[in-house]
Amino acid sequence: MHSRTPSPAARAGRPRSATADTAILAATRAALVELGWSKLTLGDVATRAGVAKTTLYRRWAGKNELVVDAVAELFDELRVPDRGSLAADIEGVVLQFAAILARPEARSGLMAVVAESTRDDALRERIRASIVERQKRLVLEGRARAQARGELPPEEDPEEAARTVDLIFDVVAGAVVHRTLVSAQPADENWVRGFTRVLVTGLTSLPGRPQEHQTGTAADSPPAPGNRAATDSPSAPERKAADSPSGA
Template sequence: MASVTGNGREGSETGGRGGRPRSAGADAAILAAARALLAERGWDGMTLGDVAARAGVAKTTLYRRWPGKAELVVDAMAQLFDTLEPADAGSVRADATIAIRDLIALLGRPETQTAFLALAAHAARDPGLRAAVREKIVDRQRRLVHAGARRADARGEGGRITDPDLLFDVIAGTMVHRLLIAGEPVDDGYVERFLDLVLPAATR
């Protein structure tokens, strides 16, 4: 698997056969090509050969890093989700509003929708893939809510986020279901109603 740091940038490390050094530039080109082809052609239309050609690397370079399409897409999506940043807008509710809007924008991208639906289907039959999705995409983004909880405490809003992991599950689960499963839009009014439900009125 490609190494993707928490800030969304690949690190150079030793990998592949014979301990060859990994090329961060090649990794970045491959991951970007995978996302572009997912958006253009969908899951079934994207092949590893096409990704290698789009990235300008040899197929062997790609296969040394990722043994299959699912593994590649997990890392491509992980890098994309790592671009999400905690918001600091003055209150828990304002922070949450910005964070949710950022998540909605990311979930609305065609490559994200294609990847998530396909990975969910494949992960249902592959425990290793499910674990990779959870570790590299889902659990890594819990940092956003934990950062919000720490910031709330620093502002004197202690107690507003009593269970960051549960709040993350509620936010992520609702938005993924609304956008990717139900196929319904998430406008400002929906976000406001959602926050009325999950956050105390005092967090306005």
């Protein structure tokens, strides 16, 4: 063995410009603010970033993938503040989420790529990995903290717990998105307070597993409801060519 590649994915030749990546993503967000999704063109982004249009196509397959990466960076700042109670923690996270969605580059970009992802499985997976999964971790973190405080009981059935996390996540993210983008009204403190009150009340005051009273089978869902924790390690965000310069 003579030619050992010193580090993975640094094989040979001229390396990709890292500054170009950040410039392109920043230019994409700027273009989203000024033009919105539909009028954003890759040629324009390339000009703003000071690179050639062909460079863009060498790194991203198209507009969709580029915008996903550009928007994903906006969610890097999300944290779970320790405010002392479950309700207060949720309020804090929701307010942060709402603040991000209030920015025009997120508004116009995020929903557009989600819409596109309904016809493009690879794109949806990219969104899930780079945006959704990061948010879901916040829910897990908040639950762990609430359990440590004794506000929530420790989970018994892990599968049931996972389903609850998914439910909470859909409710929280969905409500904020709908309030912000569809109803077009600010998710300000008042709204977040009312929303959190309903959510926390609904979560804490319902018994662990009440009764499968009416409709029928409630807990014997088949073993594979989704594809939880089955699409992770391989086939990362899968850039067009090779390396993965996006923050990560």
